[in-house]
Amino acid sequence: MNPKQSIDISNFYIAGINYRKSDASIRGxxxxxxxxxxxxxxxxxQYQIDEFFILSTCNRTEIYGVAPSAENLIExxxxxxxxxxxxxxxxxxxxxxxxxxxxxxxxxxGLDSQILGDYEIVGQLKLAVKLARDYNCIGAFLDRLVNIVLQASKSIKNNTQLSGGTVSVSFAAIQFLKEHVSDIAxxxxVLLGTGKIGRNTCKNVVDYLATTNVTLINRTEDKAIELAETLGLGTAPYSHIEQEVAAADIVIVATNxxxxxxxxxxxKHCNTKVLIDLSIPNNIEPRCKELSHITLVNVDDLSKINDATLQKRVAEIPKAKAIIQTHIHEFTDWYQMRKNVPVITAVKTKLQHMQACNLFMSYSSQFTTTATALHTEERIKKVINNMAQNMRKQNKGGCNYIEAINDFMAHSAN
Structure with a gap:
């Protein structure tokens, strides 16, 4: 990242693909x-990119960044x-x-999620930004923007029903099983992968399917064991995947x-199975669907749920958009002030230099005593604060500079 590059909001781009135009195999x-x-x-x-981060989930791959053009980000x-x-x-x-x-x-x-209001995106966004920050790719612009974005998301979660009820990809998997599998108990x-989505799905299996006949498998076996002990489930080593899958009736995959x-x-020669692939790219070969004894669904299939909870979420969209606009205004105020910093700094320096100007010293000596001279920095501070407020309301270019000089001279006369 080039921290010295001046950030112009018109140089902030996002380039991405998502579920709206590409299926799971392409997104993979x-x-x-x-x-x-x-x-x-x-x-x-190497690509003239200043600040940036990449958000890659089962729904989307997007790159956000400050660059000369979107082409740099795509490259x-x-x-x-x-x-x-x-x-x-x-x-x-x-x-x-x-x-x-x-x-x-x-x-x-969650307004752009494959399942409206899916709040899992917030954790994914935080992790994406954290990784970018670890590599010094998040500067003042993106840091402030993301913070305000997360504030807006939290406000929407707390003040609307956009994420109300239990509708997410992991919960949709449970609904699918309820509708298509009898005698689930x-x-x-077998559940493969105990990351965030895997953990959520596992808990939903226990809570909503009322079964603990579940075997967890994860590359890092300790994580599977920890979750299994909490929920009263079984585990198997990662090396036993083939045997466990062969013996299972239902296989849920949430690996990466x-x-x-x-x-x-x-x-080819196994028993009848239901397979659910929650991974992008696909971690279950799509050609498994060609087998008559296999039922396979992926995140795109699961996103087609349309229940009463989802309809209630649709009604909350206007409220969510209004909250977003409030926070965008907050970011705009910060951005405008940030743009004014170089000018304000230059004016402050000029006012400090005026103290050594013979003409100004001759003028101010008519009004300034030794006691009041000690408060020059305080007067400058007041002038700069007034200037900043005026520029926030209406930036009049050079007029702000002239007003600051007049203001300072007026303070000197008081």
């Missing part, structure tokens, strides 16, 4: 793992994707300035592998 080609993200964060300076992103730049551009949306800012607010609020369930960990070949 542009998914960015933490390892790949770290490589991109270290390469930003960088596609150096670490399986998919090529031409495909990305064909599917991508690009937003700039306040359009990009409004998009980020909408994403964080007798079924053996870059390649499928369950393939069609593995399932």
């Amino acid at each position: 080609h542009f998914a960015i793992s933490n390892e790949r993200n770290a490589i991109l964060l270290q390469s930003a300076s 960088l992103l596609c150096t670490e994707t399986v998919g090529d730049k031409a495909t990305f551009q064909q599917m991508a949306y690009i937003k700039r300035g306040y359009d990009a800012i409004n998009h980020l607010f909408s994403v964080a609020a 007798t079924k053996k369930i 592998s870059q390649e499928p960990i369950i393939t069609k070949a593995q399932l």
Whole structure:
């Protein structure tokens, strides 16, 4: 990141693809793992990118950043994707300035989620920004913007029903099982992956399906054991995946592998199964659907739920947008003040230099005593504060400078 670059809001871009125009298989080609993200964060300076971060979830891959153009962001992103730049551009949306800012607010609020109001995006956004900050890719502009975006998201969560009820991808998986599997208590369930989505899904299985006939498997076995002990479930080593999957009736996958960990070949001669793939890219080979004894659904299939809870969320959209606009105004005020800092600093320096000007010293000596001279810095501070307030209300360019000089001279005469 180049911390000396002046941030112009018109140079803030977002380029991304999401579920609206690309299916899970295409999005998988542009998914960015933490390892790949770290490589991109270290390469930003080669692409003239100042501040930036990448948000990669099952719904979307987006790059937000300050750059000469969106092309710089896309060039960088596609150096670490399986998919090529031409495909990305064909599917991508690009937003700039306040359009990009409004998009980020909408994403964080759950307004742009595949399931309206899905609040899991907030945790994913925080992790994305934290990783970027670790590599010095978050400066004052994005730091302030993201903080206000998260404040807006929290306000929407607390003051509307946009995320009310239990509707998310992980909960949609439970609804699907309720509707398509009978006698669930007798079924053996294997859940692969105990990250955030895996944990949420696991808890939903226990709470809403009323079964503990669940085996957890995770690469880091300690995490699976910890969750299993909390919920009274079983575990198996990661090396036992094939045997456990073969014995299961229901398999839920919430891992982050870059390649499928369950393939069609593995399932050709197994019993009837329901497979749920919550991963992007797909961690269950899509060709498994070709097997007559296999039912396979992914995040795109699960997002099509349309229940009463979701309809209530739709009614909350106007309230959420109004909250967003309030917070965008707050960011705009900060941004305008930030733009004025160089001018205000220059005026302050000029006022300090005026103390050594013979003409000013001759003028002020008519009014200034030794006691009042000690308060020069205080007078400058008052003048600068007035100037900042005036510029916030209406920036009149050079007129603000002249007014500050007159104000300072008037204070000197008092």
